[in-house]
Amino acid sequence: MESRRLAPTLGIVASLSVVGLLLVPYAVVDGTAVGNYYGSGLLSPWVGGLLALVAVVVFAAGREERTEPETAAGIGVGLGLAAFVVAAVWAVTVPAEVPLQLTTDEPLVGPLTTGTVLEYHRWVLAATAALVPAAGAWYAKTLRLF
Template structure:
């Protein structure tokens, strides 16, 4: 498979991974919605911005892959989108306190922030690969 086709597919997968990762705790623990909301909104910007960037990223990668948008334009939009999503995820991961999660019924939530950072990293890496493939 060519990089011009694989990179957008990887970007879409990374964006979907962000969306699923952020929705999964709400699906698994519906009674803890207020605590999770407090956790998601903590930090400088909160992780909601990463979710918004991931949703826009799906559209950008799909538009470039399906030819609805010029691939260089789509890649040019995807790169800053992915980088900013990764930076926001990192700022949330380092700055969000775990205090609102005191008493949360699962211990994996403490490392959950790094799953979101990894998924956002996949989006940024795929965008960089896409840009490299379209500009070469």
């Protein structure tokens, strides 16, 4: 019974993490530079962020049983897969030099610099987006849908 609530909670946390990671570059570099960074890929990662926000609502509705949990799990998997595909396509199609052109070597916290943060940001975003469909699949498994 506990995993019936834990799985959608993981989906909510993963989805909110995707949105939070989309905001990280704004804290590190100038806003117009971030626009260039997000616009340099084939797809905008904000589309994946929007899908992740919808997934938050879906997972929360399923967890609180305001929507049939089976329906919420299925929609969560679908939204999560779409958000992951958008994030992964964007991460792969951003030219490697774009994040490095936006950065400096000024320290942020400890050994982290703006260059380190933006160099790995797109890959961390794609990996975090992969947690959303994984949480949806776990939710479906706890409901014995497969």
